[in-house]
Amino acid sequence: MTKPVRTRFAPSPTGYLHVGGIRTAVFAWLVARQAGGKFILRLEDTDKKREVTGSDEHLMKSLRALGLDYDEGPDIGGPYEPYRQSDRLSGYRLCAQELIDAGRAYADPYSAAEVQAFREQAQAEKRPFLYRNHRPENPPTWDGTQPLRFKSDPKPYKWHDAILGDLSTGPEVIDDFILIKSDGYPTYNFAHIIDDSEMYISHIIRGQEFIASVPNYLNLYEALHIEPPIMATAPHVLGPDGKKKLSKRDGAKDVLDYLRDGYLPEALLNFIVSLGWNDGTEQEIFTIDELLEKFSLDRVGRSGAHFDERRLLWMNGSYIRELDLDDLYSRVTDYWPAEAADYDEAYKKQVLVLVQERLKYFAELPELSIFFFKDLPVNPELISGHKQLKKLSTDELHNLLEQAKASLEASNFSVPDLTERLNALLEQTGQKPAVLFSLIRIATTQAAASPSLADSLAVIGKDRSLERINTQLAAL
RNA sequence: GGUCCCAUCGUCUAACGGUUAGGACACCGGGUUUUCAUCCCGGCAAUAGGAGUUCGAUUCUCCUUGGGAUCACCA
Numbered sequence: 312m313t314k315p316v317r318t319r320f321a322p323s324p325t326g327y328l329h330v331g332g333i334r335t336a337v338f339a340w341l342v343a344r345q346a347g348g349k350f351i352l353r354l355e356d357t358d359k360k361r362e363v364t365g366s367d368e369h370l371m372k373s374l375r376a377l378g379l380d381y382d383e384g385p386d387i388g389g390p391y392e393p394y395r396q397s398d399r400l401s402g403y404r405l406c407a408q409e410l411i412d413a414g415r416a417y418a419d420p421y422s423a424a425e426v427q428a429f430r431e432q433a434q435a436e437k438r439p440f441l442y443r444n445h446r447p448e449n450p451p452t453w454d455g456t457q458p459l460r461f462k463s464d465p466k467p468y469k470w471h472d473a474i475l476g477d478l479s480t481g482p483e484v485i486d487d488f489i490l491i492k493s494d495g496y497p498t499y500n501f502a503h504i505i506d507d508s509e510m511y512i513s514h515i516i517r518g519q520e521f522i523a524s525v526p527n528y529l530n531l532y533e534a535l536h537i538e539p540p541i542m543a544t545a546p547h548v549l550g551p552d553g554k555k556k557l558s559k560r561d562g563a564k565d566v567l568d569y570l571r572d573g574y575l576p577e578a579l580l581n582f583i584v585s586l587g588w589n590d591g592t593e594q595e596i597f598t599i600d601e602l603l604e605k606f607s608l609d610r611v612g613r614s615g616a617h618f619d620e621r622r623l624l625w626m627n628g629s630y631i632r633e634l635d636l637d638d639l640y641s642r643v644t645d646y647w648p649a650e651a652a653d654y655d656e657a658y659k660k661q662v663l664v665l666v667q668e669r670l671k672y673f674a675e676l677p678e679l680s681i682f683f684f685k686d687l688p689v690n691p692e693l694i695s696g697h698k699q700l701k702k703l704s705t706d707e708l709h710n711l712l713e714q715a716k717a718s719l720e721a722s723n724f725s726v727p728d729l730t731e732r733l734n735a736l737l738e739q740t741g742q743k744p745a746v747l748f749s750l751i752r753i754a755t756t757q758a759a760a761s762p763s764l765a766d767s768l769a770v771i772g773k774d775r776s777l778e779r780i781n782t783q784l785a786a787l
Numbered sequence: 788g789g790u791c792c793c794a795u796c797g798u799c800u801a802a803c804g805g806u807u808a809g810g811a812c813a814c815c816g817g818g819u820u821u822u823c824a825u826c827c828c829g830g831c832a833a834u835a836g837g838a839g840u841u842c843g844a845u846u847c848u849c850c851u852u853g854g855g856a857u858c859a860c861c862a
Contacts, residue, residue, distance in 0.1 A: 323862050358861055423860070430858090439789045439858050458860050475792070484790055484858085492860040499862045523791060523857035546793075547855075554854055582799095585811095589800060593810045612793095612800080615855065619798050622812045632825075669824035679823090697822090734820085748821035760823030 316348025318514045320374070320381070321503060323355045324367040327565040330583060330618055331548035331557035333377070337583050338545060339516045340379045341606045348513070352384035353506060354395045357496040367395075373567050377576045378599070383510075391510040396502050403497040406505050406535065407459055407490055415534045416490055418453035419460045421445070443487045459491040461501075461531055468526045473514070473543035473608040480526045488527055504528060508537045516543040516608075520556075543608050546615045548586055557618050573646055573673020574623070578630040582623045587612040596629060628671040639663055648677035650684035658683075661770045665762035683770060686779060687757035689786040694753060699746045705787050708750065711740055712787070715751050716780045724773040729765040754783035 318339035322328070328336075343350035352374065354367055371386055383389025393399055410416035419426075426442070433440040443463060453459050465482035472478050490501040497505075507515060522544050532539045547556040550563070557563045569579055581597055590597075590605045597605070631639070640660055651659060662683045669679060681687065694700045694708070703711075718732045718739075733748065740747055748764050755776050761767050768776050 321862090325862080355862065361861065419860085426860090433858095434788085437788045441858090478791075480791065486858085489860055494860075496860090498860075503862090519792070519856060520862080521857090526791095544792085549855085551798085556855080585799070587799085589810095591801070593801075595799090595811050614793050616800090617798060619812070622799065625812055628824090666824095668826090671824095699821095737820090744821045746821080750821090752822065758823095762824085764821065 314511070314513050316343055316346035316513050317351060317511050318343040318348065318516060319351040319353050319507070319510065319512050320379075321353045321355050321506075322370055323358065323361070323499075324370060325358075325361045325363050326366050326559060327369055327567065328373045329557060329559060329563035329565060330569075330579075330586075331563060333373070333379075333566055334548055334583050334586065335516050335518055335545050336374065336379055337377075337580060338543070338606075338608065338611070339514070340381075341584070341602060342514055342516065342608065343382075345603045345606060349382040350379070351389070351510060351512070352381040352394060353510070354385050355499060355503065356395055356397045357492075357499065357502055359397075359494070359496065369567070373565075376567060376570050377580060396506065397496070399502070399506065400495065400497070402509065403491065403502055403505055407497075407501075410461070410490070410534060411453060411459075413534070415462045416453075416459055417447070417450040417462055418457040419489070420447050420451055420457065439483070441483075441486050443485075446487060455491075455495060456493060458489045458493050460487045461490050461527075461534070463487050463527070463530050464534070466530075468529050470525065470529060470539075470542070472522075473516075473541055474546075474611045475522075475544050475613055478522075478525070484523070484526050485530050486527065500524060500527065501531070504531055504535070504537065507540055508535075512540050514541045514543060516545060519544050519546055543611075545611060546587065546613060549615045549617045551618055551620065556615075563618075569623075571674075573643070573676070574627050575630045575642075578627040579623070581630075582626050585626075586616040586618065596626065624671050631670050631672075632668055634667070636660060636663060636667075639667060643673050643676055646673040646676040648681050648684055650681070654684060658770075665766050665770065669762075682756040682758050682761065683767075686775070686782070689783055690753075690757050691786070693757065693759065694750075697749060697753070699743075700749060700753075703746070709784065709787050711742065711747060711750055712754060712780060712784055714740055715747070716777060716784070719768075719773070719777060719780070722773065724769055724776070726765050726769045729768050733765060751780075755779045 320336040320339050322332070340350050352371065356362055356367070367385065371384070374381065383391065383394060385394045407416060429442070429445050430440045442460070443465070451457070463485045465485040467479065467481050469477065469479040488500050489498050491497050525542065529539060549555060550557045550561045555561070566579065570576065577599055580599065581602070584597070584602055584606065585595070588606065588611045590610065634642070640656070640663055643663070647659065662680050666676065666679050670676065700708070715736055718736055722728050722732050737744060737747060752761055752764050752767070755768060755771060
């Protein structure tokens with residue numbers, strides 16, 4: 312009988328979540344959901360100095376916005392509440408007392424300065440610092456004002472990691488680490504073990520910064536007579552250039568910022584998962600359902616992966632192109648240029664159809680669509696900087712535009728009619744499309760790029776198109 | 788420095804010990820009768836180095852090199 316799957320994401324509320332930080336949450340969510348298990352959010356707020364006000368709300372908002380819904384958490388409760396470590400202090404106390412009673416924990420009599428001196432001495436002698444080399448013979452009774460240390464039992468360990476495989480270490484890495492700090496709060500090292508046990512967590516999925524501590528955790532699990540959960544260590548997500556782990560310091564963006572810029576949650580999720588995972592086929596784009604069906608920890612890569620935003624950009628554009636019009640329309644509600652407020656849904660949808668294939672993220676919508684809503688001032692550089700048009704004289708430009716105007720005045724502005732007329736104009740003027748169409752496009756949009764000419768003209772409409780041509784004519 | 792982890796195109800990655808080492812992003816070229824984009828076609832580009840095992844190593848073993856993590860009263 313295997314235990315029910317219960318995974319958790321256990322961040323400390325010290326800031327926002329970036330792509331690297333949220334990856335273990337995505338993995339944990341996937342593992343829970345695909346097994347029909349539970350995904351739990353637990354806030355590890357035991358370091359009051361580093362805590363950032365409001366970041367707990369921000370964290371929860373980020374998870375929900377990405378679609379990483381959790382079944383138990385600080386704001387929704389659950390059978391093993393509370394889900395905030397600062398509300399669970401009495402439980403840690405209890406376990407601490409049990410360890411003291413069993414002779415497996417003791418008060419640290421040294422001052423911080425004294426421990427620091429031991430550490431520096433070890434460093435000077437080029438050997439790793441081990442507190443247990445200074446373990447006091449007759450420690451004082453713990454009164455809560457000293458740090459409480461685990462009395463370790465150094466021994467070699469072999470264990471299995473669901474991602475990294477078989478791992479092992481010698482006894483030299485086991486030390487007497489702090490269980491409870493002198494401020495009364497437990498350390499992560501202690502609290503997470505108690506909580507994961509009390510919350511029946513089946514898989515601990517975390518970043519590789521914790522791997523060196525695992526043997527110590529194993530030692531503590533033994534002292535507590537707790538069966539360790541399955542452990543999975545995800546390699547770091549590295550910054551784009553450096554070899555270093557992606558970090559806020561190096562400008563890693565808040566995942567909410569990506570969402571605000573109009574990246575789709577599913578694209579972001581797909582991207583994050585594909586950083587280190589694939590199903591062995593050549594498939595690149597996965598729906599959430601496919602991810603749930605195919606994801607497995609043992610296919611997660613063991614080496615670090617660089618975060619390449621260009622790949623995310625491509626992936627997002629790819630997702631956007633797959634959206635059906637109504638879905639796309641409802642998603643871009645907040646991204647239209649201000650001028651679009653005066654236009655109805657039908658018109659905006661026509662614009663969207665034309666713009667969809669070149670939209671990489673929604674925040675680009677205004678610059679790609681503004682000329683459908685607003686008459687832009689004539690920009691002479693569009694012609695003077697055009698490699699073909701700049702060779703023509705003003706008279707020639709004038710003449711071409713007049714001919715175009717004459718033809719368009721007789722058009723009903725349907726796409727087929729416009730296409731036909733545009734082609735006829737090509738013959739009539741003897742010009743190449745690169746010249747004639749560019750001129751008309753510039754006159755009617757005043758933009759460096761636009762969707763195909765006939766389509767754009769049809770949406771902009773007859774009156775407005777002719778009016779813009781007149782404006783351009785007057786400015787030549 | 789000790790310990791642990793990692794190592795295929797610039798990047799993300801695929802490859803029961805047998806492949807012309809595959810795909811994708813990016814880039815470059817061509818096409819889709821204007822631009823940008825989409826789409827299609829093509830190109831560029833990798834097994835860090837050295838031993839060993841084997842008929843045969845990207846793949847298994849060892850060494851070297853390189854990179855990362857950790858050695859907190861942070862998580």
